[in-house]
Amino acid sequence: CGSDDVAVPYVERPVEELYNDAIATLAEGDDYTIAAQKFEEVERQHPYSVWATKAQLMAAYSYYLNNSYDEAIDALDRFIALHPGSPDIAYAHYLKALSYYEQISDVERDQKMTRLALESLEEIVRRFPETEYARDAGLKIDLTRDHLAGKHMAIGRYYLRRNQYLAAINRFRLVIKDYQTTTHVPEALHRLVEANLALGLASEAQSTAAVLGYNFPGNDWYLDSYALLTGQDLRPEEDKGSWISRTWKSIF
């Protein structure tokens, strides 16, 4: 019966030779998929050799280099299930987190990958706190959370621009409540000032602006809120975007 690995002919070979051949292909760096398949060949022909465990991880790494994230994650999941006690387990989790992290798409699109990345990054920080992976994971967690906050901001602005003030207010309050450490808080506060003023809730707008001013004194968004509340614009007159630019933006 025919072999189902089209690229790599099915030949029984000693394990070291197979492994080194795979390492060589990986080092050349021109076709990571072939490298991944060669590592999988090691594991398939010699599942019980010590090389098989290492080969499984290297196969995942090759798929990752080739941006074949699904295959990489699939191989890593198998490695983690088969070898929970292995010394490389932290690296496997880290590689899996990276595979999700690099698929994060922009805020206006589905954020499933962002959530998966966040989960696996938090798992690294929780289970392997002292490794260098945890340090990098901590950094990436902030960026991922900032990204999730960005999605709520985009939806909030969508509703604000359609004068749906209640819907907008609740989205921006969500950012302030659940994403306090992100870069979007100043803007969220200013948008609340805008929405509350539009509803005629002057006191609500003032208290929000006060919090914005207190926590982000020099921030541009505070200057915008201040201008809105007091009617004077403290900044040099900047082009607020003529009708043409607004139309242009709505197409592209």
Next chain:
Amino acid sequence: CSNEIKVHGNMPDPEVLAEIHPGVDNRNDVLNKLGSPSTLSTFQDNIWYYIGSRAEQGPSVFPAEEIERSVFAISFTPAGIVQETKLYTLEDAQEVELIDRETPTEGRELTILEQMLGNLWRQPISSRSKNTK
């Protein structure tokens, strides 16, 4: 043909709003009469808001025109009894010019090529080249 009336948010009838009595009702009474508040004050946690609006939609190319708005604020004493209620309407509204600027976000912006090919060929092409460790 009569234009369509669109109701947004929580817009209790005026008679129902009149049944909220300061100094008498507590939070539960308000919840039973009006349901849970549309939103809470962001930084003063003793104020509830019930926000709703009614708009008339003419031909669908023109945005609906708001004809009535009810923003009902209820403030509570520390003991949780209704202290004061105030109804804001369209007259209280202020014209606000929204700022166009947006806080930047990263995230892999699908390149045009990727989007076009994304259809014909599902395997995503990553724009960044990888350096082998």
Next chain:
Amino acid sequence: QSLLEGGTIEEIRIEGSLRIDPRTIRSYMTVDPGDPFDAIALNETLKRLFETGFFADVALRREADSLVVVVEEHPTINRIAFEGNDRIDDETLQSEVELQPSRVFTRSKAQSDSDRIRDLYRRQGRFAATVEPNIIRLEQNRVDLVFEIDEGPKTTISAINFIGNKAFSDGSLRSEVLSDEYSFWNFLTTTDTYDPDRLQFDEQLLSDFYKDEGYADFKVLSTSAELTPERDSFIITFVLQEGERYRYGSIDVATTLRNLDVEAVQEAILTEEGEWYSAKEVSDTVSNLSDQVGTLGFAFVDITPRVERDLENKLINLVYEINEGPKVFVERIDISGNTRTLDRVIRREFQVVEGDAFNATKIRRSRDRIRNLGFFETVEVDSQPGTTPDRTVIDVEVTEQSTGEFSFGAGFSTSLGPIGQVGVRERNLLGKGQDLQINLLIAGSRSQIDLSFTEPYFLDRNLAAGFDLFRVTTQQDESSFDEERTGGGVRAGYNLSNDLRQLWDYTLTVRKITDVDSTASTAIKAEEGETVKSSLEHSLRYSTISNRLSPTDGVNVTFATELAGLGGTEYFVKNRVDANYYIPAAEDVVIRLGAQAGNITSLHDDTSVSDRFFVGGATFRGFAIGGVGPRDTNTDDSLGAENFAVGTIEATFPLGLPESIGIKGRLFTDFGTAFDTPSITGANIADESSLRASVGFGFSWSSPLGPLAIDFGFPVVKEDFDDTSILYFSLGTQF
């Protein structure tokens, strides 16, 4: 000794592990050296080890004070192969099967994979298929897994019978159900194979059909499928109980809503006293009422029809109860699965905004609007509980599908000759919901390339705006010159109401009249050279037609006014009306009354041949293109008319052949006239405003090669200088 004699575990030894290293096994165990020999803990360990799925068997043994864990690992799969499959290739089977090389092999997984393969075959109508997994043992506890497949014959449906049907014939019921009887020439259909799920769906179709015809008590008593003696096809028998046929009795509306005026909702009620009962009419009325009450500003509405059967005089009395629904609000709308489409492109289709009242009809309509975008394979909308009991979160789950289309077509028509067409279209450009198409057409007498872009929500409004670029070269043989039109335009369109749409279209076109034959009419020769038309066109389109592909009822009227002269060389006003009225007559016969009329009036000097009307061909069957209208009798060139009016009466009807073939016949008469080219005079110019008429018949067939239309038109009243053409034929992409 037995495990339970107490004492503590000194040491734990693992025997029989090959691939799984001992450290892994220890990490799954819940007992450690130093723990007591405790039955519950040991049992838990045993359970955990089995749950890993690595082991065929696990046993615990005690030797003195050490706990011995004896494991027997499942073999790992070396390779997977399929034998005996020719209808379905290895690759499809491989993607259907869960087991993969170097995965752990278990008998239960192999069995479930065989079931999956068998289901694949059942879906193709091969119910006799059998799948046997067996393994070839290799050294190092590895196995090769081979699925032995016996596909068996294709089990088709040889006959569909009905018992107990008095009101409707077997034939008409057969056209109601999805399953078909097998027929050799109908090779395209896949619904002539036996499929139990489809039979269940057929029962539902029968029930809907009867309940819409007044049979409220209709029931399908049983559905049986017997194998024919030759065991290669099934005979399906539906046993029905029709029950009584009901009419509507009293129809009332009862409401507890304080200030709802019952009269205001009467027009939403479709069910009228005395008419035959129909379940669909009742459910349509409920959603109409819900819409109507919604537009009157009532947020929380719950409408239930109360049905009372009056058995003696076979009447159904209805009371539509309109009550206050539960006060539930939408907390958030979460959209997921949109890997390419932007969030706002989906969110803007929503009739409900976050914070609004929860209204099931509006949410259902929003889901349908998202589905109509055509960007998604599936659109699922369901609600999850929110943070408080009176709030829900709406979850919208979409799966993207390819919205890029690459189309090419070929065909032939008497007006254009052989036709080749290539087109690329992206309906969801950059995930922004924008539409971009580029089409190239090469035909005997015309070649055309055009590009068109549309943004459906320009300036975030319900305003579809876009631009077009085009270049068309045509050989106007009937007027012996070639014309080249190059230009572009911008357009905007919007709905004034559900049925009325308004469009504005500014176009700038450079027209070159070239290669005028030496024998051409002097009038045509005078027009050689270049003209520039810069015009604004306004049009109103009213249409109540439900099914645009093959309309059976309703009317559509288009009224367009074109003003040329905003610059350019041409100055004229051109008005045109197109109207069609479709009347459903007896059994699937549709009568169409059509009328087209137009006028072009020059505002400066003379109209150009490029703008005048050329009546004939598809618009006036029996006459060639430009066959009716002013003509230079010496050179037999059609000069184009400044006025025209054509009427049509047409009846289309099935030819008694089963509907699935898609052949329809038609009888028609076209009548009308085209006249007036005031600026062109001379003895040889014939220009009559008399009435011409033709009668004829034709066929249309949606063949596998594309739509085919043949019309034979016979002119009965004509001017002697008119140019007639009996046959009009077109196959393939329609022109």
